Amino acid sequence: MATLTYRDALNQALREEMQRDPNVFLMGEEVGVYQGAYKVSRGLLEEFGPQRIVDTPIAELGFTGIGIGAAMGGIRPVIEFMTWNFAVLALDQIVNSAAKMLYMSGGQIPMPIVFRGPNGAALQLASQHSQAWEGWLTHIPGLKVVAPATPADAKGLLKSAIRDNNPVIVLEGEMLYNMKGDVPDGEHLVPIGKAEIKREGSDVTLVCHSKTLSVALKAAEQLAEQDIAAEVLDLRSLRPMDEAAILESVQKTNRAVVVEEGWPYVGVGAQVVDIIQRDAFDHLDAPVQRVTQADVPMPYNKVLERAAKASPEKVVAAARRVLYLDS
Amino acid sequence: MTATARPPKDTLNAELQLKMLRQMLLIRRFEEKAAEAYALGKIGGFCHLYIGQEAVAVGALAALRDDDYVICSYREHGQALVKGISPNAVMAELFGKATGCSKGKGGSMHLFDAKRGFMGGHGIVGGHIPLGAGLAFASKYQGQDRVCVCFFGEAAVNIGAFHETLNMASVWKLPVIFLCENNRYGMGTAFERVAAVTDIVEHACSYDMAAELVDGMNALTVYEATRRAVERARKHSHPTLLEVRTYRYMGHSMSDPLHGVYRTKDEVEEQKARDPITHLAGKLKEEGVIDQAGLDAMDAEVLAEVEEAVKFADESPDPEPDELFTDVLAE
Numbered sequence: 114m115a116t117l118t119y120r121d122a123l124n125q126a127l128r129e130e131m132q133r134d135p136n137v138f139l140m141g142e143e144v145g146v147y148q149g150a151y152k153v154s155r156g157l158l159e160e161f162g163p164q165r166i167v168d169t170p171i172a173e174l175g176f177t178g179i180g181i182g183a184a185m186g187g188i189r190p191v192i193e194f195m196t197w198n199f200a201v202l203a204l205d206q207i208v209n210s211a212a213k214m215l216y217m218s219g220g221q222i223p224m225p226i227v228f229r230g231p232n233g234a235a236l237q238l239a240s241q242h243s244q245a246w247e248g249w250l251t252h253i254p255g256l257k258v259v260a261p262a263t264p265a266d267a268k269g270l271l272k273s274a275i276r277d278n279n280p281v282i283v284l285e286g287e288m289l290y291n292m293k294g295d296v297p298d299g300e301h302l303v304p305i306g307k308a309e310i311k312r313e314g315s316d317v318t319l320v321c322h323s324k325t326l327s328v329a330l331k332a333a334e335q336l337a338e339q340d341i342a343a344e345v346l347d348l349r350s351l352r353p354m355d356e357a358a359i360l361e362s363v364q365k366t367n368r369a370v371v372v373e374e375g376w377p378y379v380g381v382g383a384q385v386v387d388i389i390q391r392d393a394f395d396h397l398d399a400p401v402q403r404v405t406q407a408d409v410p411m412p413y414n415k416v417l418e419r420a421a422k423a424s425p426e427k428v429v430a431a432a433r434r435v436l437y438l439d440s
Numbered sequence: 441m442t443a444t445a446r447p448p449k450d451t452l453n454a455e456l457q458l459k460m461l462r463q464m465l466l467i468r469r470f471e472e473k474a475a476e477a478y479a480l481g482k483i484g485g486f487c488h489l490y491i492g493q494e495a496v497a498v499g500a501l502a503a504l505r506d507d508d509y510v511i512c513s514y515r516e517h518g519q520a521l522v523k524g525i526s527p528n529a530v531m532a533e534l535f536g537k538a539t540g541c542s543k544g545k546g547g548s549m550h551l552f553d554a555k556r557g558f559m560g561g562h563g564i565v566g567g568h569i570p571l572g573a574g575l576a577f578a579s580k581y582q583g584q585d586r587v588c589v590c591f592f593g594e595a596a597v598n599i600g601a602f603h604e605t606l607n608m609a610s611v612w613k614l615p616v617i618f619l620c621e622n623n624r625y626g627m628g629t630a631f632e633r634v635a636a637v638t639d640i641v642e643h644a645c646s647y648d649m650a651a652e653l654v655d656g657m658n659a660l661t662v663y664e665a666t667r668r669a670v671e672r673a674r675k676h677s678h679p680t681l682l683e684v685r686t687y688r689y690m691g692h693s694m695s696d697p698l699h700g701v702y703r704t705k706d707e708v709e710e711q712k713a714r715d716p717i718t719h720l721a722g723k724l725k726e727e728g729v730i731d732q733a734g735l736d737a738m739d740a741e742v743l744a745e746v747e748e749a750v751k752f753a754d755e756s757p758d759p760e761p762d763e764l765f766t767d768v769l770a771e
Contacts, residue, residue: 138581164581170611175570175604182574185559186509188581205601209564210571218552218560219543220767254768278770 114297120290122264123153123229126271127191129299131161134189137275140167140180141193141230150195151231151290177203177228181210184226191275194230197246197284204249211280212255227274229283231290232260233324233374234411237418243411245374247322247381250282251351257305258351260284262326264294266349269303277305284351286324308355310362314344317368317432320359320385322348325372325423332372332428343432351381359385360393367398368435372423377405402431452660454729460502460659461724462738464494464717467518469739469746470527471690474517474534474548477750478694483534486563487548490518492689495716496621497522499662500589500684503670509575509588511559511568514549515621515688519591523558525551527749537756544759545767557586565626566592566599569618573609573679576616580677587615587673589666594683595626597640606647606681615673617666618681621656627692628702640683649681656686657714687711 117125131137138161143150145158145168158166169176173194180190194200200207207228214224234243251258257279261267267285274281311326312333321329326347333343346362348354363369369389371382382403389401407421433439471489478487490497497518501510512519520530525541533540534548542552542561551561559575562568572590579586596602597620609616620640624631632638644651650672654665662684669680689708691698699705724730730738 136582167612170604170607172604172608174601175608178567178570178601178605179574179577179608182511182571182576183578183581184574185554185571186575186578186582188578205564205567206570209567210562214560215770216767217542217546217550218554218767219541219545221542221552221554222559223770225770257769 114295116293117264117296118290119264119267119286119292119294120151120153122268122296123271123285124155124157125296126268126275127154127157128160130272130275131157131165136188137191138165138167138188139191139193140169140176142169142171142195144168144193149193151287154193173199173202174206177206178210180226181206181214181224184224185214185222189225189275191227191229194228196242196287197230197232198242198244200228200230200246207256207280208253212253216255223278224280225278226280227271227283228280229271229285231287232284233286234418234422235287237413237415239413240410245406247284247351248375248379251381251384256280256282256352258282258284259305259349260323260351261349262286262289262323262347264292265296265301266303268296269301270305270349273302273305281305284323288324303349306350306353306355308346308348308350308358310344311347312343312345314342315366316342317370317435318344318346318362318366319370319372319428319432320346320348321372322351322381324374328423328425329372329428331425332432335425335429336432341432341436354384354388356388356392359388363389363393364396367396369401370404370428370431370435371401372404372428374406374423377403377408380405399435399437402435404428404431452663454724456502457660457720457724458730460498460663461717461720462742463498463522464659464720465739465742466527466745467494467497467521468717469742470521470531470749471517473746473750474531475690475694477534482754483548484536485547486514487534487694488515488692489690489694490515492711493621493623493656493686494518495659496619496656496662496684496686497591499659500619500666502663503666504587504589507557508586509557509559509579510591511572511575511588512561512591513565513568513593513596514561514563515593516551516561516591517548520551520553520558520561523553524556525553525558527745528752531749531753532756535753535756536758537753538759538763539752539756543763545763566596566601568592569596569601570605572618573605573614573616576609576614577612580615585615585674587617587670589617589619591619591621593626594620594622594624594631594640595629597643598635606643606649606679609679610647610649613677614679615677616679617669617673618679619666620681620683622683622685623688625688625692625702627696630702641681644681649679651681651683654682654684656684657716657719659716659720687714
């Protein structure tokens with residue numbers, strides 16, 4: 114067990130998987146000579162050479178499609194997007210080519226490919242660079258979507274994603290790259306589709322993923338000071354979603370708040386709420402609350418940006434509402 | 441790079457030319473039967489026929505090895521048949537049957553046979569152009585010498601994916617042949633109305649790529665040009681852009697008119713005078729390779745094969761209901 118940053122945990126996952134399987138290669142903007150826009154691929158060009166660490170032009174649609182074609186040809190691409198905001202240019206390829214290839218070929222052509230990169234807002238990057246895309250991506254059958262919140266999960270989920278025979282979206286957090294944590298050495302695989310309780314509690318369930326894990330954990334600390342025991346459930350995978358884990362926790366606490374970085378309309382939280390109302394309705398003591406980004410494009414101004422984001426204070430307020438402590 | 445229409449060199453033996461003639465006839469008769477079946481409601485959705493363009497698929501694929509990749513747009517019945525998918529499996533797919541080459545899940549626009557290197561039928565204009573380059577990338581990565589021929593229509597040339605892909609294919613020296621079937625109309629829009637550069641071969645200059653302008657109504661010309669491009673790809677790992685000028689006799693799809701607002705009936709009739717099947721049949725008759733009786737026999741044989749395919753498709757079962765949920769994700 115070593116203490117690594119989230120960035121280095123991803124780097125270790127890539128390195129180990131590329132050492133294990135010569136068919137795994139990395140393609141994207143600035144992944145090679147520049148060592149990665151966020152240094153996730155640091156040192157990989159030196160170790161694996163330009164055939165396997167492929168610098169691309171700024172042409173997301175094109176190189177994503179070439180990656181998908183390469184997967185059709187039997188190799189295992191990892192496509193890095195400098196951010197998911199730019200990946201929208203490649204959405205046709207992800208949705209129309211990668212997600213549907215196996216189905217529309219009647220099961221003939223598997224699609225072992227990973228699409229990864231930072232997702233969600235960082236600091237003061239304004240509207241076009243501050244978006245959380247999981248609502249869009251999780252909507253699509255044929256894709257798997259994971260959103261690790263810790264260095265250990267980042268390594269374990271990326272390794273699982275690379276070994277998966279399906280297209281897997283790995284949503285990283287730009288603000289998480291420097292986060293440190295214990296990461297198991299070597300063969301550490303986190304199964305796709307398994308949530309994890311990151312803090313146990315009995316009064317209210319805080320459902321979160323990716324960057325909102327730290328928001329939920331801080332909220333849980335504050336709630337503990339008010340003698341409220343919050344359980345923090347990190348989804349980790351958004352598709353498939355661990356419905357059993359959500360239901361088990363809500364059946365215990367009878368109350369839930371869903372926290373996410375994305376916008377409220379048709380977001381991931383809406384899906385979580387649907388699962389709860391469908392299969393745990395009789396266990397609920399209060400309507401489920403959601404904490405999301407404000408329903409606006411992200412502003413540049415620091416004060417406005419802070420007001421737009423999910424925060425521990427907003428989560429505490431929502432938790433108090435589901436406990437009927439506030440109206 | 442010079443782009444010239446070269447006369448066919450007669451390097452082809454008679455046997456291969458007869459095979460090409462038969463393949464073109466098979467496509468023609470297959471598509472005619474598909475049109476009938478569509479009118480009868482046996483085929484649903486969009487169905488884009490290849491009638492008039494047969495020489496392109498037949499000529500190009502004659503220059504390939506069996507293990508080479510072919511990837512196409514949604515107008516791909518012809519390429520699928522020539523790549524070796526049986527008329528039964530293609531027709532059954534159009535009928536949406538379990539015995540179809542994509543198990544009834546793809547339909548006319550999504551024919552697949554991965555074992556034969558037939559990598560689909562893709563429905564978004566230009567969306568499969570990068571996939572074709574990706575197949576070539578995989579071949580090169582794995583140290584194979586398989587090449588990929590990527591067919592697309594001229595309308596796809598206005599799509600960003602075309603330009604992004606040609607650039608990367610050239611930078612990375614990928615063994616891919618971009619084969620543009622210029623049939624002059626993107627649905628009902630004449631290419632010259634929406635393209636600043638109407639000689640598509642010229643786009644190759646932007647990407648420092650070899651290119652050739654090819655008469656697509658002549659299977660032998662297409663064969664020769666593709667052969668040169670395949671050699672360039674296989675031996676030197678260099679991509680090529682082929683602009684193959686052809687013409688579709690039918691509407692864009694079965695639900696579209698043959699002519700009317702966007703082209704005249706006279707124009708269609710005029711183009712039919714260049715018919716690729718008539719042309720090759722005439723040449724082979726002139727050379728004494730085949731006579732009219734031989735031609736009639738070939739046509740009858742092909743027709744019987746297509747009628748058998750319709751019967752097979754008609755009698756095949758629909759997919760089982762639980763097939764709805766299979767093939768969404770791999771194990």
